[in-house]
Every structure is written in structure tokens, then in C-alpha cells.
């Protein structure tokens with residue numbers, strides 16, 4: 271998915287301190303605010319987010335999260351915890367994971383090193399897209415982020431060695447509320463970039479239930 275970024279940040283002195291410009295491209299459904307742009311998917315809820323990178327001879331600078339701009343583009347979650355994982359082998363699959371209420375989590379995912387295919391599955395009962403999924407390639411190179419709202423299972427497969435993923439979550443870790451869904455459940459129809467036998471998995475993720483075996487959760 272192509273995400274073009276805002277040309278310039280809001281100028282100082284052009285309005286109330288802390289104000290931000292929000293524009294909405296109706297054709298593509300894009301929302302922009304300040305340095306951030308969000309593009310929706312076919313499934314309502316998740317967003318693919320790009321933030322402006324200010325490049326110079328040293329490298330680049332970017333605001334990877336701004337509460338003001340992200341709220342304006344549709345990320346309304348309040349984040350309370352930052353997570354970071356390293357997956358050494360290519361073809362590591364983590365997921366599909368979610369926490370159930372009262373500790374359900376929205377997530378904002380990005381890649382610090384390497385690349386992943388990131389996946390979110392709609393588990394909202396009554397949703398017209400229940401059981402459907404979206405995917406996005408997130409990498410250190412493209413800087414894209416995936417917003418995964420409450421009500422989705424989330425997982426990823428690494429595309430490069432030593433891939434580091436960082437993500438914000440809107441609730442604290444609650445082991446009793448931690449749940450999973452089988453990454454390779456045929457009912458999901460996810461086209462993973464790794465063969466079933468070659469995937470590197472945790473013991474937990476080798477024995478997650480299938481979609482048909484989950485009770486209504488969201």
C-alpha cells in the first residue's frame with residue numbers, strides 16, 4: 271500500500287499552540303495530521319500509518335508517535351506499555367495473539383530492524399468482516415506502522431534475520447486474559463511468507479485453538 275506523507279509540519283504561530291492540521295482525502299480515505307498520515311483497509315478499524323522522516327547527512331529524525339496527531343488520524347487508544355521483541359531466524363511467526371476484556375489491547379506496531387509481514391484478524395462478533403484479515407509489510411526501511419484496534423488477533427512473520435519489533439499497547443499485560451488463535455488455521459486463509467513446517471514458533475503458538483473453537487469474545 272502506497273502511503274504518501276505530509277509535505278510539512280504545522281508552522282509555529284499559525285494558530286493555537288498545540289493545534290494541528292487535519293486533512294482528509296476522501297478518495298483514498300486517508301487522514302493526515304501534522305507529520306502523520308493514516309490509510310484505512312478494506313476492514314474497518316485497522317490503519318496503516320506513515321510518519322514524516324526528516325532526512326539529513328546524519329540519517330533521519332521522525333516523530334514515531336504523537337498523541338495529538340495520532341488521535342486526529344483515528345488512533346484513539348491511550349497507550350500504557352511499550353513492548354520490544356527480537357526474532358533471530360527468518361520465518362519466525364509470533365501470533366496470533368490478543369487479550370480479552372477487561373484487559374483487551376489496541377496495538378501500534380512498527381519495526382526497528384528487519385521486516386515483517388504483520389497480520390490482524392477481525393474477531394468482532396457481528397462485524398461484517400468477522401474472521402477476515404488484513405496484512406501489511408512493516409520494515410525498518412519503510413517506517414510504516416500498523417494500528418490494530420481492540421477486537422483483533424495480531425501476529426507477524428519475520429522476513430529478515432534479527433528482526434526487532436516495537437509496539438505500544440493500550441492495556442497492561444494480563445496473563446489470565448492472554449489468548450491465541452492458530453496462525454495456520456485454514457479457515458483464516460492467510461498467505462504467510464513461510465511454509466508451515468519451516469515456521470519458527472513458541473510452544474504456546476504450536477497449540478493455539480482454531481477460529482471455530484473460540485467463544486464470542488468481542
Ligand SMILES: Cc1cn([C@H]2C[C@H](O)[C@@H](COP(=O)(O)OP(=O)(O)O[C@H]3O[C@@H](C)C(=O)[C@@H](O)[C@H]3O)O2)c(=O)[nH]c1=O
Nearest residue numbers: 353355364365366367368377424425426442443472474
Ligand atoms: C506479551 C508479554 C509477554 N510477557 C512475557 C511472557 C512470556 O514469559 C514472555 C514471552 O511471551 P510471548 O511468548 O507471549 O511473546 P510473543 O509471542 O512475542 O507475544 C506477543 O506477540 C505479538 C504478536 C503480540 O501481538 C503481542 O501482544 C504479544 O502477544 O514474555 C510479558 O512479561 N509481558 C508481555 O506484555
